[in-house]
Amino acid sequence: PTQGIIQPTQGLIQPTQGLIQPTQGLLQPTQGLIQPTQGLIQPTQGIIQPGSCARKVSKKAMKLKTAIRLLQILAIASLISPGLGPGLSQTFKCSGPMEGRYVNVYIPRREYLTLCEVEVNGEEADDGNVALRKEATQSDTAYGGPASLAVDGNRSPVYGQKSCTHTSNRANPWWRVDLLKPHRIFSVTITNRKDCCASRINGAQIRIGNSLENNGNNNPLCSTVPSIGPGLSQTFKCSGPMEGRYVNVYIPRREYLTLCEVEVNGEEADDGNVALRKEATQSDTAYGGPASLAVDGNRSPVYGQKSCTHTSNRANPWWRVDLLKPHRIFSVTITNRKDCCASRINGAQIRIGNSLENNGNNNPLRRRPVLRGNRCRICFANEVNQMRIMEVQYLGVWF
Template identity: 35%
Template sequence: MVSVYRNKPGDYGSVKAVDGSRNIHLDHYSCATTSAVRNAWWQVDLQAIYLIREVVITNRGDTYAGFLLHDVVIQALKGTQHLTCGEIGHNPLADGETKHIPCRPGTVGSVIKVTRKASDSTGIVLCEVEVYGTQGYSLAHGKPTHMSSTFGSYVSSKAVDGDKNSLITENSCTQTLKQKNNWWQVDLQAVYVIREVVITNRGDRNAGERLHDIVIEALKKTEVSICEVIVYALKNGETRRIPCQPRTVGNVIKIRQNATKAEYFTLCEVEVYGTQVYNVALKKPATQGNVHYEAYASKAVDGKASTLWNAESCTYSDVVHPWWIVDLEAVYLIIDVVITNREGYRRKLD
């Protein structure tokens, strides 16, 4: 990553705040610091656009200097757009404190800027800055779509064409026939943890009031998880950012309407943001209680799902209270564990 600093090169340069070390002692040369100036700032270029979830700041911890980190604004920059992620208020961070700062929904950018807005001229010291988020493009863009019915030329794919124009006459919105229980869905073509769904409502002829009583779901085979339920109508032309409930996982996003009467159902754009789910155990180091018939622990993470013993892709341990372990070699949020049993030997896995 490329970082920018102000007025303080050398041992306390801006890169020290992203060196991976949370060391809080300035004389260990792992903190970035500016000169004593007003409105001191530090920034990091993420080199891509991200939806920012959280910024983590580690404060200086030696010589009681940590009290200086207060009145700080954290922003995400995207071109000329400046979005505020969060703030550190007038009460300073404690000496050596690591502060987790959740960002406001919809904080998107390629640069994170930390600015001290205090009236004094003491500058800013940052011993580590961590930024967490997901790639800032819509997972739904251009993906296959379907809906319950189609009115005229307002086909389902119009909601993922990248155009947020809210005027239906501009031919960038979907619309169903006038009926009950309308729905629209997009196939993301991979499984994701869904963080946020963004919906742009129709803006002309006061037709936006039709978009109410909707349920946003993530589908994964037979599993359904609810992202959110929207009861009251979106405003005409409104773009609504909808954070999903934790553990909203799926490869299909479905938006359905539970209206009590027949309605037209219109969506001018749907954006989906999240993180792809993949097999984090694949080919990682594995061990087990003992090895029988050369059925090594690594066979269970070789990527082969064959259930036949002769395919030499199954493990086998015959100790009392057998066990098997895989080292993922990193910390992950675990969504699912999928186990494939040997064919014809169900009783051995209970």
């Protein structure tokens, strides 16, 4: 392709001295690159410099400027697919868990924004010891060491201080804590006994799940304990988040099992719409479409059914919901308007963070393992747009 086609190379836009230069009025890509040659279109200033073909490509160049911005965004954040059809719902996964109180959707061009529903999938981001003082049990009890001593918040490794559990010497001893409801678990920290017998814990298995088959010892394996030094606390990370109500420590041989403390790092696995009926706001309201209609639980994609938000045609319109406290968010599902203008959502950005600077539109868009915030925001940038939102739902949980 040579006639006005942009061909990327390795998905990168490689400018020369910040310029995108057309040759003979054509944008000539090589394996995906926008290659500057003689050109004179400077997207950083939005100015078309004089040159042999500048006039011919001026309109295309301005469109290209917007396209470049969208490609930059696509490289660092989830972008609303141009294929989101009229009245359809589509889920956009974050590259990794993102934590935040505010979530934005932002379109960097002149456009209307219409959202019939936005659902945010996530959970309460406690990252605390969810096992503390929960109900614990074990295969049997010996030497005055009940199961509850491993979740009493006391890490003392000296058995005589009444802070450690103890079973008899038996085949396959086990200990289990009931978290009362399913949690998403990231790691388990075990404190070993100091005054005696530190090697007994060697080879213990940490199992997590929702089943009580074989007393919970058949649940999926999180990690195996190779060894823990006398009196030390060691954290064992699961290969990825594991969901379960029960956490077991199990030794698959004849042995005593002694635990001086077991701490479970995780959070409740709610995965609900955390935006439902939360406080929402937007840049302005037009045509009887207040911000609250995007979080009323109604996915109807027909504007006349009073289920969609609407802004006026203005520069950088935005919509935002306040989740009241930070949540860990995994994905956002948006339902598009059906009766009109489905393409308006194309290229929208979803932003998540804790800041209200620039009405939340400056919250992070870059990739990070975790992005924290408590507001969800949907906006268009750098152009005049009307924004219509049918429904916004955030599936998540509190910190």
